[in-house]
Amino acid sequence: MEAKKMGTPVIVLNMKSYAESAGRRGFELAKICEDVASKQGVNIAICPQQVELARIASLINIPCFAQHVDAVEPGSHTGFVTLESVKEAGATGTLVNHSEHRLRIADIDFIVRRAPSLNLLTIVCTNNIAVSRAVAELKPYAIAIEPPELIGSGKAVSKVEPEIVANTVEEVKKLHKDCVVLCGAGVTNGEDVQKAIELGADGVLLASGVVKAKDPKTALLDLIAGL
Amino acid sequence: MEAKKMGTPVIVLNMKSYAESAGRRGFELAKICEDVASKQGVNIAICPQQVELARIASLINIPCFAQHVDAVEPGSHTGFVTLESVKEAGATGTLVNHSEHRLRIADIDFIVRRAPSLNLLTIVCTNNIAVSRAVAELKPYAIAIEPPELIGSGKAVSKVEPEIVANTVEEVKKLHKDCVVLCGAGVTNGEDVQKAIELGADGVLLASGVVKAKDPKTALLDLIAGL
Amino acid sequence: MEAKKMGTPVIVLNMKSYAESAGRRGFELAKICEDVASKQGVNIAICPQQVELARIASLINIPCFAQHVDAVEPGSHTGFVTLESVKEAGATGTLVNHSEHRLRIADIDFIVRRAPSLNLLTIVCTNNIAVSRAVAELKPYAIAIEPPELIGSGKAVSKVEPEIVANTVEEVKKLHKDCVVLCGAGVTNGEDVQKAIELGADGVLLASGVVKAKDPKTALLDLIAGL
Amino acid sequence: MEAKKMGTPVIVLNMKSYAESAGRRGFELAKICEDVASKQGVNIAICPQQVELARIASLINIPCFAQHVDAVEPGSHTGFVTLESVKEAGATGTLVNHSEHRLRIADIDFIVRRAPSLNLLTIVCTNNIAVSRAVAELKPYAIAIEPPELIGSGKAVSKVEPEIVANTVEEVKKLHKDCVVLCGAGVTNGEDVQKAIELGADGVLLASGVVKAKDPKTALLDLIAGL
Numbered sequence: 001m002e003a004k005k006m007g008t009p010v011i012v013l014n015m016k017s018y019a020e021s022a023g024r025r026g027f028e029l030a031k032i033c034e035d036v037a038s039k040q041g042v043n044i045a046i047c048p049q050q051v052e053l054a055r056i057a058s059l060i061n062i063p064c065f066a067q068h069v070d071a072v073e074p075g076s077h078t079g080f081v082t083l084e085s086v087k088e089a090g091a092t093g094t095l096v097n098h099s100e101h102r103l104r105i106a107d108i109d110f111i112v113r114r115a116p117s118l119n120l121l122t123i124v125c126t127n128n129i130a131v132s133r134a135v136a137e138l139k140p141y142a143i144a145i146e147p148p149e150l151i152g153s154g155k156a157v158s159k160v161e162p163e164i165v166a167n168t169v170e171e172v173k174k175l176h177k178d179c180v181v182l183c184g185a186g187v188t189n190g191e192d193v194q195k196a197i198e199l200g201a202d203g204v205l206l207a208s209g210v211v212k213a214k215d216p217k218t219a220l221l222d223l224i225a226g227l
Numbered sequence: 228m229e230a231k232k233m234g235t236p237v238i239v240l241n242m243k244s245y246a247e248s249a250g251r252r253g254f255e256l257a258k259i260c261e262d263v264a265s266k267q268g269v270n271i272a273i274c275p276q277q278v279e280l281a282r283i284a285s286l287i288n289i290p291c292f293a294q295h296v297d298a299v300e301p302g303s304h305t306g307f308v309t310l311e312s313v314k315e316a317g318a319t320g321t322l323v324n325h326s327e328h329r330l331r332i333a334d335i336d337f338i339v340r341r342a343p344s345l346n347l348l349t350i351v352c353t354n355n356i357a358v359s360r361a362v363a364e365l366k367p368y369a370i371a372i373e374p375p376e377l378i379g380s381g382k383a384v385s386k387v388e389p390e391i392v393a394n395t396v397e398e399v400k401k402l403h404k405d406c407v408v409l410c411g412a413g414v415t416n417g418e419d420v421q422k423a424i425e426l427g428a429d430g431v432l433l434a435s436g437v438v439k440a441k442d443p444k445t446a447l448l449d450l451i452a453g454l
Numbered sequence: 455m456e457a458k459k460m461g462t463p464v465i466v467l468n469m470k471s472y473a474e475s476a477g478r479r480g481f482e483l484a485k486i487c488e489d490v491a492s493k494q495g496v497n498i499a500i501c502p503q504q505v506e507l508a509r510i511a512s513l514i515n516i517p518c519f520a521q522h523v524d525a526v527e528p529g530s531h532t533g534f535v536t537l538e539s540v541k542e543a544g545a546t547g548t549l550v551n552h553s554e555h556r557l558r559i560a561d562i563d564f565i566v567r568r569a570p571s572l573n574l575l576t577i578v579c580t581n582n583i584a585v586s587r588a589v590a591e592l593k594p595y596a597i598a599i600e601p602p603e604l605i606g607s608g609k610a611v612s613k614v615e616p617e618i619v620a621n622t623v624e625e626v627k628k629l630h631k632d633c634v635v636l637c638g639a640g641v642t643n644g645e646d647v648q649k650a651i652e653l654g655a656d657g658v659l660l661a662s663g664v665v666k667a668k669d670p671k672t673a674l675l676d677l678i679a680g681l
Numbered sequence: 682m683e684a685k686k687m688g689t690p691v692i693v694l695n696m697k698s699y700a701e702s703a704g705r706r707g708f709e710l711a712k713i714c715e716d717v718a719s720k721q722g723v724n725i726a727i728c729p730q731q732v733e734l735a736r737i738a739s740l741i742n743i744p745c746f747a748q749h750v751d752a753v754e755p756g757s758h759t760g761f762v763t764l765e766s767v768k769e770a771g772a773t774g775t776l777v778n779h780s781e782h783r784l785r786i787a788d789i790d791f792i793v794r795r796a797p798s799l800n801l802l803t804i805v806c807t808n809n810i811a812v813s814r815a816v817a818e819l820k821p822y823a824i825a826i827e828p829p830e831l832i833g834s835g836k837a838v839s840k841v842e843p844e845i846v847a848n849t850v851e852e853v854k855k856l857h858k859d860c861v862v863l864c865g866a867g868v869t870n871g872e873d874v875q876k877a878i879e880l881g882a883d884g885v886l887l888a889s890g891v892v893k894a895k896d897p898k899t900a901l902l903d904l905i906a907g908l
Contacts, residue, residue, distance in 0.1 A: 017308070019301040023315025032301075050308050051293065051316045056251075058282060067279065074288025075244040076379060078325040079295025081244070081277050089252025089278045097786065098305040104783040109812050111256040134815040139377070151301060159798050207303070329558040336585050356565050359589040418642065471762070473755040477735075477769025504762050505734040505747065505770045508704075512736060521733065522760025530833060530889070532779040534748025535698070535731050542704025543732045550758040559879040606757060662757070 006063045006092055006121060006182055010043040010192070010203035011220075012144075013068065013093065014208055015050060016123050021211050026052050029210075030060045030219045037062050042224045043203070046093055050081060057090035065123065066094035071107035082116055083111065093121030093141065099148050105134075112140045123182065123205070129167055136172045142180035143172055144205040150185035152208055156184040156192035162199055169200035188219075193226030203227075233290045233319055234350060235407055236446075236454050237270040237430035238420070239371075241294065241322065244276060248438050256437075257287045259444045264289050269451045270430070271361055272291045277308060284317035291452055292350065293321035298334035310338065312344050320348030320368065326375050330363075339367045340402050349407065350432070354394055370399055371406035371432040377412035379435055383419035386411040386414055396427035415446075420453030430454075459576060460517045460546055463681050464497040464657035465647070466598075468521065468549065471503060475665050480506050484514045486616075486671045489588045491516050495660065497657070501549055511544035518522030520548035520575065525561035535570050536610055537565065547575030547595065553602050559588075559614055564607075566594045577659070582668060583622055590626045596634035597626055598659040606637035606662055610646035611639040616653055623654035642673075657681075687744045687773055687802060689861055689885035690908050691724040692874070692901075694891055695748065697774065698730060705842055707733050710891075711741045713898045719741050723905045725883070728776055731762060737880045738771035742894075747775035752788035764792065764799050768836035774802030774822065780829050785816075790834050792819065804863065804886070817853045824853055825886040833865035833889055837873035838866040843880055849882035871901075874907030884908075 013033060014019035021029055023175075030046055037044040045063040048056040057064040066089075070080040083100075086094055096111055097103045105173045108124060122142040127130040127148050135143055145168045151158050158165050165183045172179050183196045184205035196204050206223070212218035240260060242248035248256055249407040257273055264271040265288075272290040275283040293316075297307040315320055323338050324330045330338075335351060342349045348368040353359040354375050362370055372395045377384050385392050392410045399406050410423045411432035423431050435449070440446035467487060469475035475483055481544055484500055492515075496653040502510040510519040512517035521544075534623040550565055551557045557565075562578060568593040569576045573593040580586040581602050589597055599622045604611050612619050620635045626633050637650050650658050660677070667673035694714060696702035702769040711727055719742075726744040729737040747770075751761040767775055776786045777792050785791075789805060790837040796803045802822040805811040808829050818822055828847045832836050839846050845880055846864045855859050862878050865886035876884050887904070894900035 012291045014305060015300065017301055017312060018302040019311060022301065022309070023310045026315075040314065047305075047311045050277055050306060051312050051318075055281040055282075055285065066306075075246040076243055076327060078241060078274075078322065078327040078434075079277060079293075080328070082249070084246060085244060085249045090252075090280075095305065099787075100305040100786040101307070102305060102787050105778065105786040105789060105812055106780075106783050106808050108786060109809070119825060127392050127787050128790070130365075130686055130794070130819055133818040134786060134790070136815040137818060138811055144348075155894070166387065172747070205434040207305075324559065326560075329560050331556040332559040332562060332585055332588060333553075333556050333581050333670070335559060336582070336588070340584070354560050355563070357592055358559055360591040361559060361563070364587040364591060365584055471753065471755055471758040471766060473765060476755065476766045478762070479767075486707040491714070501759075504731055504760060505766050505767045505772075508736040509739060509770075510735075520760075527697065528698055528703065530730075531698040532695060532781040532888075533731060533747075533775065536703070537731045538700060539698060539703045539732050542707075545732075545737075549759065554757060554759040555761070650705060661759075663890060 001149045006045055007043045008202040010045055011196055011223055012047065012182060012205045012207060013067070013124065014047045014207040015049055015211055016207050017021065018211050027056060029216055030056050032220065034060045035063050036220050036224065042223055042227055045092065053086065053091055054089035063092035063143060064090065066091055067093045068098065068101050069111055070101070070179050083114055083120055087120055091120070093123065096122050096140070098125045098126040099146055099151060101125060108135065109138050110136045124168045129164065129171055132168045133175060136175040136179060139176055140179065141180055144182040144184050146184035146205065153186045154187065154188055155186045156195070157183050158187065158192050158196035161197065165196060165199040165201055167225055190222045190226035191217055193223050197227065202209040233272055234270045235429040236424055237272055238450055239274065239292070239350065239409060239430060239432045239454070240273045240274045241432060241434040242276055242438055243434050245438050248276055254283060256443055257283050258299070259447065261287045261289050263447050263451065269454055272319065280313065280318055290319035291376065292318065292364035293318055295325065295328050296321045296331055298330070298337040310347055312340055314345045314347055320350065321353040323349050323367070325352045326354060326373055326378060333360065339365045339396055356391065356398055360397045360398050360402060363402040363406060366403055367406065369409055371409040371411050373411035373432065380413045381415055382413045383415065385411050385414065385419050385426060386424035389422065392423060392426040392428055417449045417453035420450050424454065430451050455467050460499055461497045462656040463651055465677055466499045466501065466519070466577065466657060466659045467635060468501045468659060468661040469503055469665055470661050473667050475503055482508060483670055484510050486499055486674065488516050490674050494678055495557065496681055499546065504647060507540065507545060508543035517546035518544065520545055522550045522552065523565055524568065525557070525564040526542045537568055537574055541572045541574055547577065550576050550578045551592070551641050552579045553581060553600055553605060553648065560640040563592050566592045583618065583625055586622045587625050587631065590629040590633060593630055597637055598636040598638050600638035601657065607640045608628060608642055609640045610642065610644050610649070612641065612650035612653055616649065619655055644676045646681035647677050651681065684863055687726055688724045689883040691726055691861060692904055692908070693726045693728065693746070693766055693804065693884060693886045695728045695886060695888040697888050698724065701727055701890050703730055708737060710897055712738050713901065715741045715743050717898065717901050717905065719904055723908055727775065734772060735770035737869040743751070744773035745771065748775070749779065749782050750775045750792055750820055752791040753786070764795055764801055768799045768801055773901065774804065777803050777805045779806045780808060780832060790819050791830045793819045808828055810845065810852055813849045814852050814856060817860060820857055821860065823863055825863040825865050826887065827865035834867045835869055837869065837876070838864050839873050839877035840881060843876065846880040848876060848884055867883065871903045871907035874904050878908065
């Protein structure tokens with residue numbers, strides 16, 4: 001299966017392991033994202049729950065990312081997720097080093113280095129500017145800066161720490177000019193998204209603001225108004 | 228989706244992360260297992276690659292198990308696999324503590340304790356008789372004894388260390404009488420399976436013998452001849 | 455160096471990684487424990503910070519335990535702590551599977567199985583009765599039951615959940631009659647200790663109640679009054 | 682205790698967890714290093730086994746490094762090693778991210794960022810040039826490049842892959858000009874050391890070549906001839 005390409009600016013929705021994104025509810029959420037992306041002509045990518053990746057990628061026509069991959073080649077690795085299995089599942093790429101699933105630096109390098117040969121995109125999460133610079137040296141497709149103290153806080157990094165976003169964009173693109181830079185942590189509405197874009201970000205990475213919203217479609221429409 | 232029940236004696240096929248069990252090839256392997264189980268009237272269960280679990284469980288009519296779950300409740304756990312997501316994916320249960328993916332004892336307890344409330348079956352892997360006894364105290368659905376030195380060796384535990392199988396069956400059932408006991412490690416043909424059943428095992432857990440076989444169907448037919 | 459023997463009833467003081475137990479302050483704390491044990495004729499054992507283990511064990515004449523060991527044999531394992539190195543450091547044994555440092559079940563088995571050949575004692579921490587039973591099957595020297603929700607709470611398990619202590623003692627000794635049973639979590643004064651002993655425990659495992667006390671000696675004297 | 686300063690060029694001896702470097706034998710090895718350093722007027726630093734760190738640092742008058750620290754502040758962390766405890770033990774610094782003990786990138790950042798405030802030096806191990814560049818962005822005291830495939834091979838990186846050493850030196854110093862650059866993996870004799878120095882390295886990191894030598898003193902004397 002050919003992976004769907006991803007354009008920018010983009011909203012990347014991380015479904016995490018919430019009850020609200022498991023099974024049928026995860027599929028319905030994915031369907032909403034697909035509808036909104038198509039009707040509004042905007043870029044939305046989703047990260048389904050790991051066990052749903054192949055099912056959702058085969059049914060939904062927007063880019064799907066794994067939430068995590070393990071730094072192993074195909075082989076005797078029970079319960080691990082390889083880049084190859086993510087590719088075969090029809091995904092476009094994978095999140096790497098999310099704050100809830102940090103990786104060893106040698107493993108980030110392993111994943112980022114191998115992904116292009118499989119035509120997979122890597123979005124590497126970082127927690128500050130120094131780590132963003134370090135990751136930029138590994139040449140991933142994208143970096144998503146998420147100050148850990150703001151994750152799930154409802155206070156958007158683009159509003160309360162705008163200089164982190166602006167500086168990350170500047171520093172990362174100096175080291176790796178084609179790198180897509182996303183920002184996350186606390187992004188919940190269109191104004192937060194708009195501010196992120198103004199600061200130079202190519203998009204946002206978010207989760208609870210949509211997944212746990214009473215009405216995910218309305219939440220999503222509000223967010224894309226900021227693109 | 229209602230999970231499929233599992234009967235015994237049973238052959239549980241762990242697809243691991245092999246190239247041969249990813250994507251389409253994994254689906255075809257699952258299809259072969261379904262056909263053989265149906266036509267021969269035997270119990271076969273499969274453990275698809277993690278990202279394929281929901282897709283395969285929705286298309287294949289034999290019990291599907293996750294290869295691993297994480298000891299977390301649904302929530303902000305990017306890239307982790309919950310029991311709930313496995314249930315929603317349509318699986319019958321999960322492997323726990325495979326030798327390639329060992330868990331902390333408190334986490335095994337967490338998973339084994341919560342699974343029944345979700346109507347999920349746990350197959351906990353162990354490496355020797357003492358650990359099998361320890362795990363039996365946690366009351367899982369099944370225990371699969373796999374001496375690590377024999378995994379992938381082509382030398383079946385049921386043939387080269389029959390007393391380990393017989394003693395595990397005896398000790399485990401003394402502590403937890405309804406526990407299903409499987410044996411693994413080196414099982415490759417019908418004779419190995421037959422020997423395991425004679426020693427009191429309720430089935431076998433295997434991987435490479437089928438997944439990496441030139442002709443998986445023939446390999447599977449040979450194995451079930453031993454049931 | 456000959457390891458010091460440990461008698462019961464016993465107070466085991468886990469120094470953790472507190473600022474108050476590092477370097478000189480850790481040594482002074484160890485000295486207080488040694489003085490109190492000697493003058494009052496009671497059993498006190500200590501678990502110094504890992505990097506201080508050999509220094510303190512060589513200078514202090516009460517049993518010293520490592521706070522943790524890794525499940526590896528001597529070899530190319532940079533930064534890991536082997537049972538052999540703990541023995542050579544002059545320690546009496548090691549804590550295993552503390553709630554802040556949980557281990558895989560196969561690794562607990564590895565450590566508990568090898569310790570006696572080095573004449574080392576293992577104190578395995580557990581979080582509930584089921585896990586205590588499981589660990590008892592592995593035949594450690596001691597089990598320390600610590601319900602995680604009470605650790606650092608100031609509410610002693612022996613007072614607020616006496617049945618957990620009593621039942622653990624009963625169940626563990628049924629499976630492994632010579633097993634020493636300690637209780638921890640929230641133990642802060644002599645009354646808590648006395649209650650633990652009345653419930654059948656052979657001692658207590660504690661940390662902050664002494665290490666972070668304004669006057670550790672007074673705190674310790676209060677505790678041993680309960681023995 | 683005042684940490685000993687480290688000069689360059691330097692030989693850093695990682696004692697790992699070998700039987701040959703535990704207890705008394707570890708102390709004797711440290712004593713040999715101290716004698717050779719003093720009599721020959723060369724820089725030698727040692728990384729004792731973790732539980733011996735305070736004892737050896739208090740008795741031996743050359744720089745001592747921890748083999749590993751955990752990325753936690755002082756607190757309730759049973760069995761973990763903090764930078765603070767390493768400092769109080771009298772150490773000069775710590776190895777970080779050794780190939781046998783890889784760390785998450787956020788944890789490397791945490792350790793490297795905090796060490797200078799404690800006047801501790803960090804030597805961060807890396808596996809290739811890209812990772813060396815990434816780590817250089819975090820501004821550690823030193824980087825030790827060790828291609829994993831050569832570790833313990835007896836084939837010195839400075840001889841069989843000289844361009845990796847030369848390029849790492851060049852790339853790292855471009856990003857972080859005061860960074861000390863060491864090379865490791867397979868270094869066993871004075872010629873290997875000399876070649877490393879010629880390629881621009883500030884020293885070597887080695888282990889088995891001395892620790893497991895029949896006569897460690899002779900092995901060490903041979904090595905320093907290359908400085």
